[in-house]
Every structure is written in C-alpha cells, then in structure tokens.
Amino acid sequence: MAVAQGADAIEPDIVSTRDGVLILRHENEISGTTDVADHASFADRRTTKEIDGVAVTGWFTEDFTWAELEGLRIRERLPHLRPASAAHDGEGRIQRLADLLAILDEDDARGRPAGPVGLVAEIKHATYFASVGLPLDELVAAEYARAGWSDDPRLTVESFESSVLMELGDRGVSGRRVYLLEKAGAPFDLVARDGSAATTYREQLEPAALADLARRAGLDGISLDKKMLIDGAGVADPALVDRAHALGLDVFTWTLRPENAFVSRAFRTSGDKAERGDWRTELERVAATGVDGVFADYPDLVVEALGRDALGRDS
Incomplete structure (x- = not known):
C-alpha cells in the first residue's frame, strides 16, 4: 500500500527472535502489536526487562523462536x-526482513x-541485543548477503546507535548510513560504555562533534526528531x-503524522486526538527547512x- 501511495522507501524496525531470525516490529516488546497476550501457552513468557535503561514489561521477541512467533496475529x-x-486487527502476521526484501x-x-x-532499515536496540547474544550487525549483514542486498543501491541502514552502523560497514554492508538523533538523552551504546558521562544527542549535533562523528561513522545523513525542526x-x-x-550530509525527519495527537500544538484543530489537525501546514513548514526527506x-x-520531488537539495 505504501508503494502504491507513492513512498520512495520503506522503513521497517528490525529486531531478532531467540533463534536469530530478523523480524519487523516497532519494538522487541510485542504485546502492543500482536495477540501474544491471548495465547495461554505463552503466559509464562511475560516478564520485565531493562531495555536501553528503561524497565519494560511484556513479551519479547528474543524469548521466542520464529516458529512460535509465526503463528501470532498482528494488531x-x-x-x-x-x-x-484497528478494524483489520488479526488479518496479518509478522513479517521477516527476508519477506520484505523479497517484496x-x-x-x-x-x-x-x-x-x-x-529500504531504510532501522536497527533497533543493537547494544541490548548484543548483550543477550544476538549481535544484530552480524545477523543483519548475513541476511543481506543471503539476499544479495549487501551492496544494493536501494539500501540505507539507520540506527540511534552509531556503533552498529560502523560494525555493519566492517561486515561489508555498503548501504548508505543514516544516524538517528533524539531531541533529548544520549545514545544507548555510549551510555552503556560511559554511563552518566555519555555524550548526548544534542552535544553530537555541535558543529565540530557532528563533523567528527560523520567522518568516523562514515555517515551519509542524519535523521532528526520533527520537534528538533x-x-x-x-x-x-x-x-x-x-x-x-x-x-555534505542529507537530513531527514520523523515522523509526520496527521492526527491532532501528533501535530505541533499550533496545528491542532480540536481536542479530539484522533481527528486530523492542520497537518498540511505543518508539513509545508517542515519541508521549508530544506530537509531531504520525511x-x-x-x-x-x-x-x-x-x-513528487518536492524535497531535497537535488530533487
């Protein structure tokens, strides 16, 4: 549907199963996006974990094999x-990265x-997954190699952790590298290494720091929280x-959504969070900053x- 509507790229979030199968889920905690909680046989898998420094309770992809997750329905x-x-809840199943590459x-x-x-593939929670024996750089690189995507010009890899972008390059993945930045906080790979002394996202955007990071990580672009623009x-x-x-970096921003719950305060049309706000004006103002894509x-x-072709310096 996204392709039919005019999308130039598809951006999945990539996490892993216990047996190293890469799947497409917004998070590794899946109670909000599948019917896993309705399966009595999986009730004992519900647990609390610390993911990137935050306590999260639910069911996690790394505690299931692909054969187990394959039977779930999405929501x-x-x-x-x-x-x-939501009216279509239960109609689809989880997809693997391999399925999307085939599509x-x-x-x-x-x-x-x-x-x-x-394909703009976001590598999710790389430091966490490495800590539980599921190195996403290795798994993702192997998947691309199997599918012939390692040097495919359609490929972009992105992450909130610059270390995994560098590791993918070391493993022969030559896709474009885009670094995701939050408005606040610090990247978890640096927090895991440096604790409270970790460089924040905001500090990484200072001119000298950004130039150094772009050089060391071989960045082609950065992607910013919309609220930063x-x-x-x-x-x-x-x-x-x-x-x-x-x-020389391209700049992208995320995520443009039309509902009042997500548009900037100035563009809300009512107190109904599900109703569409003045998304068009917000989009036009974001585009006017010169971003290369949204x-x-x-x-x-x-x-x-x-x-079409309304964004970017070269289009």
Missing part, C-alpha cells in the same frame, strides 16, 4: 487513534516510473539542516501536499 499499535486500522525485489522487477523503492508554536528552524548540509505514516498525504 494496530495505536487503536484509540486509528480505529479504521521489494518483486516490485523492482516490475519497474515503476518513479524508480525502485528503497519545528516547535509547538509552529515555528520552523532550518539551522540544524543547514549545519548538516554544510558537512518519514510519514501516510505517504499519500505527503505526495498530495507537496507533489
């Missing part, structure tokens, strides 16, 4: 905001006027985009508002 993560999507290869073989659809009053600031562009839950709205 809308935000049913109170997206009841139309994209089939789409590429058919061809489309706008060109091939890319536009404030609650709807005022957009291109400073970060300009700074990154000056270093991540959106509704690609058709981006195409509708901006048209």
Whole structure:
C-alpha cells in the first residue's frame, strides 16, 4: 500500500527472535502489536526487562523462536487513534526482513516510473541485543548477503546507535548510513560504555562533534526528531539542516503524522486526538527547512501536499 501511495522507501524496525531470525516490529516488546497476550501457552513468557535503561514489561521477541512467533496475529499499535486500522486487527502476521526484501525485489522487477523503492532499515536496540547474544550487525549483514542486498543501491541502514552502523560497514554492508538523533538523552551504546558521562544527542549535533562523528561513522545523513525542526508554536528552524548540509550530509525527519495527537500544538484543530489537525501546514513548514526527506505514516498525504520531488537539495 505504501508503494502504491507513492513512498520512495520503506522503513521497517528490525529486531531478532531467540533463534536469530530478523523480524519487523516497532519494538522487541510485542504485546502492543500482536495477540501474544491471548495465547495461554505463552503466559509464562511475560516478564520485565531493562531495555536501553528503561524497565519494560511484556513479551519479547528474543524469548521466542520464529516458529512460535509465526503463528501470532498482528494488531494496530495505536487503536484509540486509528480505529479504521484497528478494524483489520488479526488479518496479518509478522513479517521477516527476508519477506520484505523479497517484496521489494518483486516490485523492482516490475519497474515503476518513479524508480525502485528503497529500504531504510532501522536497527533497533543493537547494544541490548548484543548483550543477550544476538549481535544484530552480524545477523543483519548475513541476511543481506543471503539476499544479495549487501551492496544494493536501494539500501540505507539507520540506527540511534552509531556503533552498529560502523560494525555493519566492517561486515561489508555498503548501504548508505543514516544516524538517528533524539531531541533529548544520549545514545544507548555510549551510555552503556560511559554511563552518566555519555555524550548526548544534542552535544553530537555541535558543529565540530557532528563533523567528527560523520567522518568516523562514515555517515551519509542524519535523521532528526520533527520537534528538533519545528516547535509547538509552529515555528520552523532550518539551522540544524543547514549545519548538516554544510558537512555534505542529507537530513531527514520523523515522523509526520496527521492526527491532532501528533501535530505541533499550533496545528491542532480540536481536542479530539484522533481527528486530523492542520497537518498540511505543518508539513509545508517542515519541508521549508530544506530537509531531504520525511518519514510519514501516510505517504499519500505527503505526495498530495507537496507533489513528487518536492524535497531535497537535488530533487
């Protein structure tokens, strides 16, 4: 559907099963996105873990084999905001990274006027998974090698941890590297190494620090929380985009969503969080900062508002 609506790339979050199968889930805790809690045989798997320094309770992908997870049904993560999507709960199953690669290869073989659809693969919780014996750099690199994607020009890899991006490069994955940055806090790979002295995301965006990181990690771009580009009053600031562009980096932002719950305060149209706000004005202001691309839950709205080839320095 995303491809049909005009998406130029698909961005899955990648986590692992106990037996090292890479699957597509927003988090490794899956009670909010599957019916795992309805399976009495899995009741004893419910537990509390510390994921990236935060206590999380539920069912975790790394405690299941793929054969076990394959039987689960998927659910809308935000049913109170997206009841139309939630109406389809139970109709689909979890997909593996291998399944998505096959879909994209089939789409590429058919061809489309706008060109091939890319893959922007987010490596989730790499430091945590390595600590439980599931090194995502190794598993992801092996999956790409099996599928012939290691040097595919359609591939971009991204993560909130720069170390895994470097490790993937060391393992022969030559896709573009994009570093994700939060508005607050510090990347967990650095927290695990340096504790309270860890460099924060904000500090990494200082001109000298960003230049050094881009060089060491071989970055092609950065991807910023939307709130770093536009404030609650709807005022957009291109400073970060300009700074990154000056270093030759592309800049992306996430996540553009139309509901009042997600648009900036200035663009909310009512107190109904599920109702669509003035998403079009917000999108236009974000685009005006000069970003090279946006991540959106509704690609058709981006195409509708901006048209194709409306973003970026080179398009």
